[in-house]
Amino acid sequence: PETAKKWYYDAAKHNNHDALLNLALLHYRGEIMNPSAELAYQYLDNALKKGSSQAYYWMGVFLEKGIGCPKNLIEAQKAFQKAISLNIPGASYKYGCLLYEQGLASKNRRKARNLFIQAKDHLITYVTQPQPNQVNAGYACYCLATIFKAGQGTEPSQRTMRYWLEVSAGFGYPKAFVDLYRLLKPTEFNLALKYLKRGVEIGKNAEAIYELGLLYQSGFLSIEKDNNLATKYFEQAAKLNYKPALDRLMMS
Template sequence: MTYTKNLFKHIILLLVFTCYSGWNHAEEFRDSTESEIREAQTLIENQAFDKAFRIFKKLAQRGDSHAEYNLGVMYFKGLGIPQNYEQALIWYQKAAFRKITEAKVQLAWMYAKGLGVRQDNQQAMSYYREAAIDGNIIAQSALAEMYASVQDDTKNAQQAFYWHQSAAQKGNAFSQYKLGQIYRTGDGTEINLLQAAYWFERAANQSNADAQFHLGMQYASGKGVIQNHQTAAFWLKKAADQGSEAAKIQLGMMAYAGIGMEKNLTEAFLVNQGEAQQGNPVAQYNLGLMYANGEGIQKNLESAIYWYEQSAKQGNTGAQYNLALLLMREDTINRSPARGIYWLEQAASSGNQLAQFNLGAIYANGEDTAQNYLLAYQWFALAEKNGHPTAGKFKEKIAKKLSKKELAIVSSTDHSPQKM
């Protein structure tokens, strides 16, 4: 089982808050010495951690569950004493045995990460489950993600849905976003785009950038909501302001097309330029397109080739195809038909029907390479199979140039064309 980076960040932030909220449990535990607990709280507020530690340790050794938990926090965070995960684990276990829910959450986190103990996801799930049943929304959200991390398992997907729903209904923004995703994809329940939009909006209103992005995309497409490009731009801007690369690119495309905002090619160029320089393949493709067409920037085919190639190397088939066409153009300064054919083959092998058709034409006519009717036939056949409207006609023309033996060989081929 694995967690996503975002989940780890989410849980860390919440657990730190939970730890500190533990200072305020004095009245909840009958065995606490109220005056001493209040004194320790004051010391914590004044950052006199060493004195607070001595008080909590004395009370913990008497069996005070509240003090046991807070002593675990101090060892875990290294407050007043050197950080010691093993000691934190011991005191959390004592507090958890006495039904302190926050201690169960911390223990689950430590087992999941292998802090002070051997990493054990099953034990982590056990503690998260106990805390989730107690009603702790952090545990419910984390438990849901652990269930979700088990791929291709319907039962676990349903459990993920159940626990995310429980946490979402109590206001947990991360689970609200994840619940929206579940309704969007149907992984754990039936697809319901109306519900997806509802939960995305609840999370978006709590500043969850991923939810803001997906809500914006739903408004842009009109799926689950009434299409509204201005509202789409509003939520995408919110997500972009929080660093969402996908939102920035989408806004750049909207500015390019004048959808949901005034058409602004300069803004579109700048947005895509920034993301392209960070290595985003979609932005690199868009930047190549704008350089090729002279939109938002002076036309520059060499710059277009550069950015198309950056995107093509990351597997963007549109970039591979456009790069190939530029490399084979007569007016390209550093024209390179060999490189052009290479990138056409890359795009064609990924299913791009236009690249497949063009390769068929190149080999049929012997343009910039040796004429090869066998390859031409195979590429035309593949383009036809993938829906190219005229590839079939060209395939039949090439068929007339092949012998029966050759035609039998190429007709039986069920993979990407290869030289014979």
């Protein structure tokens, strides 16, 4: 990274906007000695002024989080909107997530509804693009599932909620496996158990591990009660600092 930094410095002297953007990201990601959020923002702002389209995406990120600059959600939205108009990959995801979080925080029901409608459209746009980032797509689909579950800016639909949970699980999003297990357990237990075990197999999914412990503690249909196995799963979840597991072990 330090060698790359020197190259980018040399290119930046000639107003190369890609070099300015890369310098900003080196500082932002802490990939060089003495990284500075303030310098990251300055380089990013210069990259934007020199014509970098990609810089609009990152300006949205910086303004949303307040990286090297005051946090400003209104300007962050404008930056993401510009990035979307320039077809920058990932901009629909970041903008959709920002709208979704604002919808959750809003006390005004009408405003929240409008935010959720926009969030839904942008998140669907993102996940239906060719080869979206797997982690981002998993979270986006999970947000869509919660939107349809609660009827946030749309009619509530358990069928559509299940669809987006299944897509989210397909991308490997941990909470989707647990939600599918809970949703399907009363009526489709074998499929529910399959999702739960897949959730455990992806690793470090404390909530799924804990649910498997509960299942063996009480027993259900084809699963026989096994307190030793239940304790084993509770201990695994506790090692991941999952509070319900820690509390349950303290009470036992």
